Amino acid sequence: xxxxVEPMHIPDGFLSVPVAAVxxxxxxxxxxxxxxxxxxxxxxxxxxxMGVLAAxxxxxxMLNFTVIGGTSGHLMGAAIATILLGPWAAVLVxxxxxxxxxxxxxxxxLLVLGANIFNMAIVxxxxxYMVYTTFQKLSGxxxxxxxxxxxxxxxxxxxxxxxxxxxxxxxxxxxPANIAIPTMAGIHALIGIGEGLITVGTLAVIYAAxxxxxxxxxxxxxxxxxxxxxxxxxxxxxxxxxxxxSAHPDGLEWIAEQQGFLTxxxxxxxNIIPDYVFPGVTNEALATILAGITGTLIVFAVxxxxxxxxxxxxxx
Amino acid sequence: MHVHxxxxxxxxxxxxxxxxxxxxxxxxxxxxxxxxxxPPGFWPVYILLLSLIISVEILSEIxxxxxxxxxxxxxxxxxAALPIIFTLQGAPLFTLSLGxxxxxxxxxxxxxxxxxxxxxxTSVQAAIVxxxxxxxxxxxxxxxxxKIPRMLVTIFGMMWRYLFVLGDETLRMMRARAxxxxxxxxxxxxxxxxxxxxxxxxGGMAGSLFIRAFERSDRIYMAMVARGYDGDVRxxxxxxxxxxxxxxxVFSLLLFTALLxxxxxx
Amino acid sequence: xxxxxxxxxxxxxxxxxxxxxxxxCLHIEPCEKVALVGPNGAGKSTLIxxxxxxxxxxxxxxxxxxxxKKENLERIRARIGLVFQSPEDQLFSPTVLDDVAFGPMYQxxxxxxxxxxxxEALEVVGMxxxxxxxxxHLSLGEKKRIAIATVLSMTPEVLVLDxxxxxxxxxxxxxxxxxxxxxxxxxLVSSHDMLMVRELFPRVVIMDEGQIVADGQTRELLDDAxxxxxxxxxxxxxx
Numbered sequence: 001x002x003x004x005v006e007p008m009h010i011p012d013g014f015l016s017v018p019v020a021a022v023x024x025x026x027x028x029x030x031x032x033x034x035x036x037x038x039x040x041x042x043x044x045x046x047x048x049x050m051g052v053l054a055a056x057x058x059x060x061x062m063l064n065f066t067v068i069g070g071t072s073g074h075l076m077g078a079a080i081a082t083i084l085l086g087p088w089a090a091v092l093v094x095x096x097x098x099x100x101x102x103x104x105x106x107x108x109x110l111l112v113l114g115a116n117i118f119n120m121a122i123v124x125x126x127x128x129y130m131v132y133t134t135f136q137k138l139s140g141x142x143x144x145x146x147x148x149x150x151x152x153x154x155x156x157x158x159x160x161x162x163x164x165x166x167x168x169x170x171x172x173x174x175x176p177a178n179i180a181i182p183t184m185a186g187i188h189a190l191i192g193i194g195e196g197l198i199t200v201g202t203l204a205v206i207y208a209a210x211x212x213x214x215x216x217x218x219x220x221x222x223x224x225x226x227x228x229x230x231x232x233x234x235x236x237x238x239x240x241x242x243x244x245x246s247a248h249p250d251g252l253e254w255i256a257e258q259q260g261f262l263t264x265x266x267x268x269x270x271n272i273i274p275d276y277v278f279p280g281v282t283n284e285a286l287a288t289i290l291a292g293i294t295g296t297l298i299v300f301a302v303x304x305x306x307x308x309x310x311x312x313x314x315x316x
Numbered sequence: 317m318h319v320h321x322x323x324x325x326x327x328x329x330x331x332x333x334x335x336x337x338x339x340x341x342x343x344x345x346x347x348x349x350x351x352x353x354x355p356p357g358f359w360p361v362y363i364l365l366l367s368l369i370i371s372v373e374i375l376s377e378i379x380x381x382x383x384x385x386x387x388x389x390x391x392x393x394x395x396a397a398l399p400i401i402f403t404l405q406g407a408p409l410f411t412l413s414l415g416x417x418x419x420x421x422x423x424x425x426x427x428x429x430x431x432x433x434x435x436x437x438t439s440v441q442a443a444i445v446x447x448x449x450x451x452x453x454x455x456x457x458x459x460x461x462x463k464i465p466r467m468l469v470t471i472f473g474m475m476w477r478y479l480f481v482l483g484d485e486t487l488r489m490m491r492a493r494a495x496x497x498x499x500x501x502x503x504x505x506x507x508x509x510x511x512x513x514x515x516x517x518x519g520g521m522a523g524s525l526f527i528r529a530f531e532r533s534d535r536i537y538m539a540m541v542a543r544g545y546d547g548d549v550r551x552x553x554x555x556x557x558x559x560x561x562x563x564x565x566v567f568s569l570l571l572f573t574a575l576l577x578x579x580x581x582x
Numbered sequence: 583x584x585x586x587x588x589x590x591x592x593x594x595x596x597x598x599x600x601x602x603x604x605x606x607c608l609h610i611e612p613c614e615k616v617a618l619v620g621p622n623g624a625g626k627s628t629l630i631x632x633x634x635x636x637x638x639x640x641x642x643x644x645x646x647x648x649x650x651k652k653e654n655l656e657r658i659r660a661r662i663g664l665v666f667q668s669p670e671d672q673l674f675s676p677t678v679l680d681d682v683a684f685g686p687m688y689q690x691x692x693x694x695x696x697x698x699x700x701x702e703a704l705e706v707v708g709m710x711x712x713x714x715x716x717x718x719h720l721s722l723g724e725k726k727r728i729a730i731a732t733v734l735s736m737t738p739e740v741l742v743l744d745x746x747x748x749x750x751x752x753x754x755x756x757x758x759x760x761x762x763x764x765x766x767x768x769x770l771v772s773s774h775d776m777l778m779v780r781e782l783f784p785r786v787v788i789m790d791e792g793q794i795v796a797d798g799q800t801r802e803l804l805d806d807a808x809x810x811x812x813x814x815x816x817x818x819x820x821x
Contacts, residue, residue, distance in 0.1 A: 011390040012443070013436030014397065017352050035465050047467065048540065049533040051474020052482075056529035058475070059482035060522040063490065065514040075522055084526065096471045104324055104452060104476070106389055106443050109436075111348045174432055175396050176403040194515055201519015202526065208676035209718035210527050291360030295367025302371040306330075310377070488671040491636050496672075496685040498660025498736060505690040507656055517684065521674040527718060528670065 008076065008158075008188075009101065010116055010165060012109030016172035023168070024114030030122050031095050037088040037223055050089055054096040057081060061097075067194065075198050078124030078161075079132070079154040083146075083203070084213055086221045087129040094121035115168055119161045123234055127160045128153040129224065130231030146207060146214060147200050154199035155192040156235065162188035163238040170245060181246040323480065324386075326448045332376035336561040337454035338461050338554075343568045344446040348439045350572040354579045356431035361579040366434070368571075369441045378448045383441055390440045397432045401425040452476050461554050474536075482529065489521050586612050586768065587633060587645055587740060594628060594639025594792075602628040603639055604792045610740075610770060617779040617800065618772040620789035621814035626772040627667070629789070630742055633770075634662045646739045660689060663733030663767075667744040669725035673717040678709070678728050681717055685736035703735035704728075707761055723754025727761065740768040747775045776817050780804055788813055 015023075038046060057077040064074040077097070081090040098116050101107035108116040132153040139145025166184035170177035206213055221227075327333075332340075347369070354361050373380045402412075406424030413419075447455075456473050460466065499507040508514070537545075587610040594603040602625045610616050618626050631637040633645050635655045643650040646661035666672050675681040682703055686696040704710050707727040712720070717728060726746060733741065746762070747755045759778055762769070773779055779786055779800060786803050788796040790813040796803055803809065804817050 011393050011436050012348050012352065012439030013390075013432050013434075014393065017349070020352070031468070032465070035467055039467065044546070045534075045537050047470055048474055048536040049530065051471045052478050052529045052533040052536065053526065054471060054475040055478035055482045056525050058479060059486040060525050062483065062486050063518050063521050063525075065511075065518040066508070067511060074518075080522070080526070084530075092468065092471060095468070096475050100472060100475055100479070102443070103455065104447050106386070106440050106447070109348070109439060110345055110443055111352050111439070169396055173428070174400065176399050179399040179403070180396065197512060197515030198519040198522060201516040202523035203519075204516070204676045205520045205523030205674070205718075206527060208716045209524075210530070213527070213530060287360040288363065291363040295363045299367050299370050299374065302374045306374050306377060485671070488666065488668070489674060491631065492664075492666050492672040493674075493684075494636060495634055495659055495662075495664040495666075496732060496736065497656065497688050498658070498685065499656035500660055500689040500691065501657065507688060507690055509687050509690065513687065517675065520676065520680070523676075524670070524674045524718065 008116075008120060008161065008165060009098075009108035010112045010119075010168070011106075012111050014109075014172065014174045015112045015115055015168055016174075017111075019168055019172045020112050020115055023112075023118045027095075027114045027117040027122060031091060031117065033223075034088040034091040034095075038092060040222070046085075046089055050085070050093050050096070053081065053085065054093045054100070057093065057097050058101065063198075065194075065198075074194070075202075076120065076124065076158060076161075076195055078120055078157045079128040079150065079195070079199050080202055082125050082128040082153065083132055083150060084206075086219065087125055087224060087227050088221065090125045090128075091121050094125055097121075119164050119168075123161045123164050124157040126227050126231035127235055128157040128231075129221075130228050130235070131156045133224070133228060143207070146203055150199045150203045151196040154196040158188050158192035158195045159185065160235045160238055162191075163242045164234075167238065167242060167245060177245040178247070181242050185242065323452070324444075324447050325451050326378045326382075328377050328449065330375060330377040330449070332372060332445065333449045335449075335564060336555075336557050337450050337458035339557065339561045339565045340446055340450055341455065341458045341462065343565060344442050346569055346572055347442045350576055351435050351439050351442075353576055354431075354435070357427040358431075358579045361575055362431070362434050362438070364575060364578075366438050369438055369445070372445055373441065376445055376449050378445070383444050383448070386444050387437055387440045390436050393436070394433055397429055401429045404428060457554060478529075478532070482525065485528070486521075486525060489525070493517070493521065586610055586647070587770065588643070589629075589632075590642040592629075592632060592639050592641035592643060594632065594637060602792050603632075606641070606789075606792075606794055608787060608794060608797070610768060613766070613768055614785065615769040615783050616771070617783035617786045618770060618789060619774070619776070619779060619786060619815060620772075620795075624789040624813075625792040626789055627744055628792075630664065630744055630770070630772060633740075633742055634659050634664055636664075660685075660736055661739045663736060663738030663741045665729050665733055665741070665743045665746065667748065669722070669729040672729045672732055673725060676716065677713070678704070678715050678717050678720075679713040681728065682713075682731050682735045684732060689736070699735040699737070703731040706734055706765070707731045708757070721754070723750050723757065726750065726754070726758060730761070734765075738767065740770070741765060743769070743771045745773055745775075746771060747773060747778055776804060776815070780817075788815070790814070 038050075057075075057080070060075050060077060062074070078090070078094050081093045084090075085093060095117050098108060098120050099113060102110055102113050102116065132149045135145045135149025135152060139149070162184040163181065166175075166181035167177075169175040169180045169184075203214070347365075351365055354365070370380060373383045401421045402419040402425060404422050404425035406422035409421040409423050409426055411418055411420045450458075453473070453476075456469055456476075459469050459472070497507070499505075587608065589606055589608040592603055592606040593601070595601050606625075606629060608629075618629070620626055628637060632639060632643060632650070635650045635652075635658060638650070645658050648654045648658050648661070650658060673681045675684065679700060682700045683696050686699045691699070700713065701710070704713060707730050709724065709727055709731060712724070712728070717725065720728065730741075730743070730746075743762075747758055750758060755775075755778070759782060762771070762782055769783075771779075771783065783800055785798070786796075786800040787794055788803065788809070795813055796809060807817070810816055
């Protein structure tokens with residue numbers, strides 16, 4: 001078995017409900033807009049293309065190369081999807097990849113799926129698009145623009161998405177900002193180089209064999225300006241907030257008021273309903289023990305029922 | 317070679333397998349939401365939620381050990397939460413000194429850390445049960461009925477259909493690469509090439525995978541048109557939900573609400 | 583130089599429980615050319631993937647003089663040239679040249695040596711002019727020959743091919759048969775192409791359901807209609 005640590009897919013339990021909810025809302029709006037955009041182009045050929053390409057990106061993520069020792073580098077794919085399909089279809093393809101990974105393979109959680117879609121499908125694509133089209137403009141559509149742009153788009157998409165993950169963990173109170181953000185940024189500065197190199201290799205094959213496929217990402221896309229600005233804004237915002245937040249781990253509190261929010265929400269209940277609401281259960285240790293016993297009994301009962309029905313099924 | 321190759325659906329005839337996919341999807345998400353909403357340190361409720369999910373694993377007959385083994389997937393991510401043991405303010409538990417550093421673990425920090433790990437572990441088990449007992453096509457139908465846009469669900473379905481085909485293609489490519497990754501008998505030669513070259517080759521493999529995906533999707537599109545596809549995907553009507561399914565749904569939601577109430581009132 | 587393959591009591595079960603190989607024993611002498619035939623699912627490809635340790639079952643294998651085990655794998659892979667059935671799996675670089683150069687590059691050979699190896703391998707398969715071409719644009723016959731060149735450039739001692747003539751038109755097939763005839767290497771070739779087997783290989787091994795069911799002179803075995811039929815094979819009628 002080859003497990004690679006995948007710090008980009010957040011599992012359930014690591015984001016607080018408010019952070020997860022806000023990112024769900026943002027993701028739903030952006031993915032909804034992307035759906036509308038792709039529908040408007042009315043290119044029905046794109047539906048099977050998006051599905052198969054999502055499968056290819058998922059499969060491509062299994063391709064790895066040895067870096068040093070037991071570690072290996074592999075592809076996330078937001079940049080290459082953006083270059084091959086244009087931004088809106090890429091948002092849908094990456095959304096599909098991230099959702100199916102969560103739904104079928106538990107790579108990333110379900111409640112935090114909105115956040116994972118936001119990081120990989122929205123931030124990843126928006127930043128890729130912003131960087132890649134900028135290189136295209138600068139190079140005047142020359143070959144070096146494709147490769148340098150591909151590398152830069154891949155690196156920035158990974159790095160900015162990672163900053164986002166770090167910030168989300170910090171906001172959720174699951175990891176201190178002064179550790180989570182620099183660590184995520186540091187690791188992904190390296191992972192991003194791997195992503196960039198693979199992306200360049202991918203582009204080299206496509207450029208040689210099917211250069212026509214590289215046109216979609218280079219064409220001006222309707223609504224693309226919006227995404228370009230969004231990509232720049234996200235990158236800039238994270239570039240400014242991240243060092244601030246990591247320099248003042250407590251400074252994040254005033255942005256989030258995360259713990260404050262939770263305790264204030266709980267406080268009135270404490271005051272209104274005192275401990276003796278549950279007759280007999282006056283302290284938490286006792287409650288824990290009771291819960292343990294109840295839980296064990298439930299599990300035991302269910303196991304007995306299943307064992308019994310199985311046996312009667314076999315004898316029947 | 318990789319954990320991702322097999323369809324995680326495990327066929328069976330258990331009660332959990334028989335439930336409507338829509339009910340399972342909703343209950344799973346409600347369960348994970350409940351787990352997420354429990355504040356740190358409410359151990360009785362954590363224990364009850366954990367025994368609830370283990371009970372469901374037993375009922376589903378897919379094997380508790382199987383689920384637990386797959387749930388290890390979330391372990392590496394625990395590292396992200398590890399620092400809070402030492403950074404949260406609270407009553408000191410113990411002190412570690414690593415070289416010049418002294419780290420003081422606090423009770424609040426430890427409580428928060430264990431809560432995160434338990435939440436994550438409980439939630440991932442629920443997701444594993446959902447995918448192990450529900451064929452993906454049923455899950456797709458369930459997604460349609462909870463109003464996830466049709467086009468998106470169609471893309472999901474198309475991806476799932478070709479996932480294993482392309483996964484196999486990738487596996488064969490990796491085998492072909494491994495077969496030619498040899499070490500010369502000349503002892504002075506170091507095998508492997510540079511990292512940049514290796515990354516470049518890997519990119520080439522991804523590139524040819526994508527080109528083939530493009531060409532395959534053209535063929536798929538033509539085959540779909542040949543069968544009358546006009547850009548709109550039609551589907552069979554959803555089956556009616558039985559009374560049992562309604563009962564499971566209502567009972568689960570009530571139970572989750574009760575557990576939440578317990579956590580906030582205790 | 584060892585050039586030989588020795589397999590003793592090899593069994594292999596896929597993770598899904600399918601028993602793909604049962605107690606397979608096979609010895610191939612240096613410079614011998616052996617054909618491997620059998621119906622789909624007989625275990626031919628699985629067996630081939632064991633020769634260089636891509637799959638590892640129970641039993642002992644010595645490939646080109648080295649025991650197949652973890653610490654020998656890279657050296658074995660330099661000695662055994664394994665050509666996959668679909669050239670698509672083997673050709674993944676922008677140009678033919680890059681693909682043929684992969685093996686020597688991985689071994690860390692110096693630049694000029696790599697160039698010489700690539701040039702020679704392409705010459706041998708009759709594709710000397712194709713170095714700068716894009717693999718993706720070639721015909722299947724051309725791709726199959728390039729795939730063979732990608733292992734010849736590693737100067738292997740043993741050549742193992744999985745269904746080399748499948749899907750080829752008659753001309754490409756003929757060219758490939760001529761190429762295989764000229765290569766002076768130990769060879770194990772799995773195939774459904776019985777006419778090629780009869781033309782090229784003095785010895786044939788028949789597999790069915792993960793076992794070797796016959797191993798002997800090609801003339802004798804392929805004339806045994808009952809044996810062939812029992813294992814889902816047949817010899818094309820030439821009359």
